[in-house]
Amino acid sequence: MAVEERSQSLAVGTALLERARAVDASFQGRAGVLSAGYGPGDAYPVFVRRASGAHVEDVDGNRYLDFLQGFGSVVLGHADPQVSGAVTAALADGIAPSLHLESQVTLAERLVRTVPGAEMAAFLKTGSDATSLAVRLCRAYRKRDLVLRWGYHGWHDWCAPRPAGIPAEVRARTAVFTYNDAEGLVARLQRDGDAVACVIMMPVEIDPPEPGFLEAVRAACDHHGIPLVFDEVRTGFRLALGGAQSHFGIAADLVCLSKAMANGHAISAVAGRRAIMQGMADVSASSVFFRGADGFAAAHATLDRLEGGAPYRRLWSLGQALSDGLARAASEAKVPARPAGLPVMPFLRFDHGDPALDQAAMRTFCKAMLKRGVLLHPAHHWFTCLAMTEEDIAGAVAAARDAFAEVASACVA
Ligand SMILES: Cc1ncc(COP(=O)(O)O)c(C=O)c1O
Structure with missing residues (x-):
């Protein structure tokens, strides 16, 4: 199942960022969730309109399955x-x-x-x-x-x-x-x-x-x-x-x-x-x-x-399903990438044997995921939350299949 790439306009957010940079000093340097070195071409939204459950919607109306979850501060889901x-x-x-x-x-x-x-x-x-x-x-x-x-x-x-x-x-x-x-x-x-x-x-x-x-x-x-x-x-x-x-x-x-x-x-x-x-x-x-x-x-x-063990079993099993799915998708696309981190705080590492190529691969992967409605951080591990469903995870894995295919053609050693 291929996940359709959406048109992802960021025009409203980009205009807001310009206004912010003029008056809000916290926008000097990097903005939003981006790590240093990432920029406008990486398709990251900076401003959110609302967050609910497992999803966030940016000010341009793009909706994402959110694996940032407030940098881990959200565990039940947004706006519980x-x-x-x-x-x-x-x-x-x-x-x-x-x-x-x-x-x-x-x-x-x-x-x-x-x-x-x-x-x-x-x-x-x-x-x-x-x-x-x-x-x-x-x-x-x-x-x-x-x-x-x-x-x-x-x-x-x-x-x-x-x-x-x-x-x-x-x-x-x-x-x-x-x-x-x-x-x-x-x-x-x-x-x-x-x-x-x-x-x-x-x-x-x-x-x-x-x-x-x-x-x-x-x-x-x-x-x-x-x-x-x-x-x-x-x-x-x-x-x-x-x-x-x-x-x-x-x-x-x-x-x-x-x-x-x-x-x-x-x-x-x-x-x-x-x-x-x-x-x-x-x-x-x-x-x-x-x-x-x-x-x-x-x-x-x-x-x-x-309280009780069930919430944690769920947080871990959602993360395990994501990690397993990413491993399968990477191997199908013949991309040297492997899940890293504990499943409850999952992450992905590329392993081309060349750090610059690995960084480019992560950049390509995250951008391709964003365009398919999945928000991942390129340099910080991710988080599951209790509002995520098995369907959400299956959707993220399907998006990853396409994203790995993009990595395979863009990042050749
Ligand atoms: C392990 C750890 N310690 C401390 C902090 C700092 O917390 P805060 O940003 O709320 O000051 C963070 C924030 O990301 C963290 O992850």
């Missing part, structure tokens, strides 16, 4: 009626009450019940808030400054990917280690362990941990008495209700949570060992919006839906 209903009810009672809400306490109780090892939790708004608080708590607890990290943790000074605007002394207090290199981390801790406040890492991004890697990280941290922080902003409530900790069977001392916790609403949390969390008495960590009712309401409504 139950979550929206809970938030609307909270709005009616006032969302900025100065005093604390009972829903904050019940959410903390819920995280303590649900998140492995969590004895206390603290709530914030963004993933960057949560990772920065975890680091601050560990520095206060260990009375050391050096942070060893791996992964993306947000935009704050200690971890921002780009150095501009950040004092060199601040950057020097954080060092990046290599994922799946247990020996390297062990050696680093042997050398500098006494100066280290914490090890903070995404438990997984695209490549799965090699057998024994996470265990070795845990053991090395234990050996030196260093807290291990899992940045589960992406994996929390996504891999399982207990996140990567329960999926991989490794306990962290603190976890950072956000994204899937509230199906796209702004709330984040740090949860973990009481001894470290009690440092909240000493560190600065407050914002008027941290106690907003909407985030707590959205989180409760989302977690209500994620």
Whole structure:
């Protein structure tokens, strides 16, 4: 079954982008979901009109099956009626009450019940808030400054990917280690362990941990008495209700949570060992919006839906069907590509033996998918959501057959 290529006008979005660039500084440089190096010819929409369930519609009226899902913050589907209903009810009672809400306490109780090892939790708004608080708590607890990290943790000074605007002394207090290199981390801790406040890492991004890697990280941290922080902003409530900790069977001392916790609403949390969390008495960590009712309401409504094993079996099986379908379609088209990543956060890697050709292939593939109504990110793994159907996945695989055929003719080694 071939999927018809649609005429994909982006005229309205392009005009809006021009207006945006004149007045909104956040549009300087890249815009929308594009990675640096991608441009207008890549057919990516920048502005959305609405998002509902598994789909988004751009301002030009093009509709896409959405595998970005708010960069993983949406797990049930966009505009989920139950979550929206809970938030609307909270709005009616006032969302900025100065005093604390009972829903904050019940959410903390819920995280303590649900998140492995969590004895206390603290709530914030963004993933960057949560990772920065975890680091601050560990520095206060260990009375050391050096942070060893791996992964993306947000935009704050200690971890921002780009150095501009950040004092060199601040950057020097954080060092990046290599994922799946247990020996390297062990050696680093042997050398500098006494100066280290914490090890903070995404438990997984695209490549799965090699057998024994996470265990070795845990053991090395234990050996030196260093807290291990899992940045589960992406994996929390996504891999399982207990996140990567329960999926991989490794306990962290603190976890950072956000994204899937509230199906796209702004709330984040740090949860973990009481001894470290009690440092909240000493560190600065407050914002008027941290106690907003909407985030707590959205989180409760989302977690209500994620309880029981069935939602996770579905999220994984939809992703598995996509990964299997992509593998079959690539092989039929004789394109060197293979699914990568955990099925619940699937991705695709081209393997021509030439990075430039692989990048061109990804670009061609994603553009061909967009023209067939499937929104994928070329440089960030994708996400399934509970609003997706088996038919949606079958449609994406059918589109991929055509997209791989385009890659086969455009990208020849
Ligand atoms: C693993 C991880 N940590 C932290 C962050 C930062 O979260 P935010 O963008 O909400 O500040 C992200 C965001 O993508 C993330 O994926």
